[in-house]
Amino acid sequence: MPQSAFDSRRLSIFRAVAEAGSISAGARRVFLSQPATSAQIQQLEQKVGRALFERSARGVRLTAAGAELLDYARRVEALLQEAAAAVMPEKAPVGPLILAASTTIATYIMPQLIADFLKSVGHFSVRLKVGNSTQVIEWVEQGTVPLGLVEGPSDQGRSRLEPYLDDEIVAVVAARPQKFCLPKNAAALDETPIIWRESSSGTRKVVERALRENTGRRPAPLDLEFGSTGAIKEAVLLGLGVGFLPRRAIQAELAERQIVALEIDGLCFQRNYSWVIPGRDLSGLAQRFHRFAMRGRV
Structure with a gap:
């Protein structure tokens, strides 16, 4: 098989199409016209003698051979960068x-x-x-x-x-008076609204595991769920419940006494x-x- 089949430019075009999922989107990534990009892919397939994509009205999908070549294309690009450095x-x-x-x-x-x-x-x-x-x-x-x-x-x-890096997750509430009783121990969290991250969040997994091991506490009907640390901070400031947030993310709010950290007996949230x-x-x-x-x- 001629070595020219795998020149770096053609591999870059192939990778762009594979990762974009269509000829047109891949062409935009490499600043070529759609016909020119399609021609490069066809030439590459002719050189290797195998189809690299399955084509449909929705775009393109890698064949087994294409998926294997994509892995090599990524490694080639990384090695070229490493060689230049x-x-x-x-x-x-x-x-x-x-x-x-x-x-x-x-x-x-x-x-x-x-x-x-x-x-x-x-x-x-x-x-x-x-x-x-x-x-x-x-x-x-x-x-x-x-x-x-x-x-x-x-x-x-x-x-x-x-x-x-190591970090600590801290239970926090707004500095102003709350409509709910502040929990003094882990068991008291059963009566306290908790503001959670979404279920796939790493922060939530750490908190859920610790609560499950210590109290059996799980998400309850009156709990809230937000998709970002920033949203939870705002909800805490509004007095909606107890939030569990990384200390690195709340240093300014703690220093300005906008929120306060709770010492809850029996609970420690360390993670890395x-x-x-x-x-x-x-x-x-x-x-x-x-x-x-x-x-x-x-």
């Missing part, structure tokens, strides 16, 4: 650096970490996908993101979790933030970012 260390790396993080981490950890990294190696494009812990793990395992950072315990599949690393080793910019973060963790 090795032989041209004086030049800033070429992005994009693609990362994923769960909501709390994306808000309170990643911006500073990314800023420090760019200051160290030079400025380039960074894309940060935000979701809950389950979504981040899925993105890494699907290969759409090379590196993720999540909180809480997770039942990961093909990926592995590597501990990064963990890197989600694919089954294969990291390479390219993702590897450099991970090494940088691990050296400078606080």
Whole structure:
């Protein structure tokens, strides 16, 4: 098979179409016309002698051969970035650096970490996908993101979790008087409205497990559920219930005495933030970012 079948530009076009799910969307990603992109894919399929996509009115879907080639295409791109960094260390790396993080981490950890990294190696494009812990793990395992950072315990599949930072989840209420009795111990939470994150949130999994082990307390009809840390903070400030929030996310509100932390006997919520690393080793910019973060963790 001629080596020209796998020139880097053609592999980039193939990857764009595979990840976008259609010829037209892939063409926009690589700044080509749809006919030119379609021609490149056809030429690649002719060279390898196998169909790489199943085509339909809804778009394209990878065949088994296409899925295998996509994995190699991603690795080739990462290795090219790594090679450039090795032989041209004086030049800033070429992005994009693609990362994923769960909501709390994306808000309170990643911006500073990314800023420090760019200051160290030079400025380039960074894309940060935000979701809950389950979504981040899925993105890494699907290969759409090379590196993720999540909180809480997770039942990961093909990926592995590597501990990064420790954090504490704090039970908090608004500083002003409440319409409900403040819980003094874990058992009293049965009579207290709790403001939860969504069920797939890493923060919620930590809290639910601790409450289940200590009191058997589970979500109740009068509890509330919000999809972000920021929304829970606002609900707490409005006096809607007790929220369980990462200490890193509420430092300003605690310092300004807008909210107060509760000492609840028998409950302690410790957890760590963990890197989600694919089954294969990291390479390219993702590897450099991970090494940088691990050296400078606080």
